[in-house]
Structures are given as structure tokens and as C-alpha cells.
Amino acid sequence: VIIVGLDNAGKTTILYQFSMNEVVHTSPTIGSNVEEIVVNNTRFLMWDIGGQESLRSSWNTYYTNTEFVIVVVDSTDRERISVTKEELYKMLAHEV
16 A cells, blocks of 8 residues: 655555554655554555655655555645646556
8 A cells, every 4th residue: 555645745644543543743754654554354564655746756666566545635735736636647647
């Protein structure tokens, strides 16, 4: 599972909500955070990938062997919704 979205969208918060069932205070992710989560005896390796503009071009390196993608959108950041949309389209157009 990869978790993608723009910087400050809440990806790391969601990751740790899944893994520890609590809200944690975070700092910007440089690179990625990885946690293994077990749901109904099924193990998921979840990769929270940094969303800064300088890191987005590396998202495609995580696509191989990815079964699920969680796209996190900060709906309060109206000015960057179009950027989120562009990044999602780039991701969907990428051939694995």
C-alpha cells in the first residue's frame, strides 16, 4: 500500500492512525515512512511517501508491486486541489 498526496495533506497522520490507532504530531516526511499493519489476519506494508514538490517525481519508484494506493487530499487547501489533480493524473498515466 502506498499513501501519496501533496505535502501537509495528512498522509503520515493517517498512517499512524492505522498503525497505532492514535493521532500523532508529525514533521514533514523526507523520503518515506513504512509500517506493517495487520487487519483481519492480513498483513499490509504501508509506505507513506513524502509529498513535497521535489519528491513527487520519485513516487513512480514505489509503484512496482503496489496493490493499493491511498491518495490523501487536504480539502481545506483549495489553492492546491488542482495540483493534487495533476499529480493523480500523472500517477494514473504511469505504466508499471
